[in-house]
Amino acid sequence: MLVTIPDLLTPEEVAYIRQVLEGTDWVDGRSTAGDQAAKVKNNLQVPQDSPVARELSGIVMRALGRSPTYSSAALPLHVLPPMFNRYDEGMTFGAHVDGSIRVIPGTGQRIRTDISTTVFLTPPEDYDGGELVVHDTYGEHRVKLPAGHAVVYPATSLHSVSPVTRGSRWASFFWAQSMVRDDWRRHMLYDLDQSIMRIRSMLPDDDPAVTGITAHYHNMIRHWSEI
Numbered sequence: 001m002l003v004t005i006p007d008l009l010t011p012e013e014v015a016y017i018r019q020v021l022e023g024t025d026w027v028d029g030r031s032t033a034g035d036q037a038a039k040v041k042n043n044l045q046v047p048q049d050s051p052v053a054r055e056l057s058g059i060v061m062r063a064l065g066r067s068p069t070y071s072s073a074a075l076p077l078h079v080l081p082p083m084f085n086r087y088d089e090g091m092t093f094g095a096h097v098d099g100s101i102r103v104i105p106g107t108g109q110r111i112r113t114d115i116s117t118t119v120f121l122t123p124p125e126d127y128d129g130g131e132l133v134v135h136d137t138y139g140e141h142r143v144k145l146p147a148g149h150a151v152v153y154p155a156t157s158l159h160s161v162s163p164v165t166r167g168s169r170w171a172s173f174f175w176a177q178s179m180v181r182d183d184w185r186r187h188m189l190y191d192l193d194q195s196i197m198r199i200r201s202m203l204p205d206d207d208p209a210v211t212g213i214t215a216h217y218h219n220m221i222r223h224w225s226e227i
Contacts, residue, residue, distance in 0.1 A: 001187040002134055002141055002153045003073040008063050008119055009148040017056050018121060021084060021170060024052045029085055029093075040094025043161070046084040048105055057081040060119060060172050070117075072193045073152045075179045075186060077227060078111040080104060082119070082174040087130055092163040095135065098155045102175055113155040113175035114183075120145045120171050127167030134159045154183045179225040189224075192217050 009017070026044035046053045060082040064070050080102050087093075103110050118132055124144050132143040132151065135158040142162075143151050153159070155175055180186045196213055203210050 005069045005150040007148050008067055008150040013059055014148045020052055034099050037096040040096055042091045043085050043087045048083055073190050074115045074176050076176040077179045078177045080175045082172045084172050087164045087169045089164055093161040095158050095160040097158055111177040114178040115152060115176045116155040117150055117152050118171050118173050119150040121147055122170045123147050127164055127169045129162050129165040130169035131162045133162055179227055185224050
């Protein structure tokens with residue numbers, strides 16, 4: 001399941017993050033890649049433990065907290081602090097699958113990476129190339145969104161970033177462990193939740209049809225969640 005979230009970040013948040021990133025140090029992105037991914041990774045990242053990364057990560061985390069779409073799509077149990085990367089002209093990230101286990105910095109806590117998220121920080125007209133390409137059984141999905149928009153997709157997906165041929169593409173990226181491990185089950189719960197939202201816009205909350213389908217949704221989460 002691939003879900004886009006328009007305006008996860010406000011224009012003011014995007015502007016502030018970009019302003020701070022303009023003055024920060026960047027390191028080789030291969031420092032956070034596994035052996036296999038490092039062979040196809042060519043980008044720059046903000047050091048994960050830097051004060052800048054921690055401050056900006058907090059802005060993205062607060063944005064996630066106010067997004068019902070992210071909560072519905074990810075059903076997050078743990079979220080790894082967001083990181084920040086850039087692809088200048090000629091940079092790319094070949095096809096790879098993200099590592100299955102990550103450690104939350106400073107805690108030693110390991111999480112399973114069920115879901116990947118990319119938050120775009122550069123307007124699409126400011127660069128060429130740089131699409132996020134997600135490969136699944138339905139083919140290739142090329143994603144390039146306005147600044148502040150996000151895309152959520154299964155971390156189990158083979159994916160890549162196409163070469164940037166003009167300008168520079170900046171983004172935030174991170175992983176989450178979901179309460180519901182299986183992508184197909186999360187997909188069904190997301191579709192059901194969206195249907196409930198539409199039904200609630202047409203019927204009062206105390207209508208038996210609304211309470212019945214809402215109870216079914218929560219009982220499915222109760223049955224499938226791992227917490």
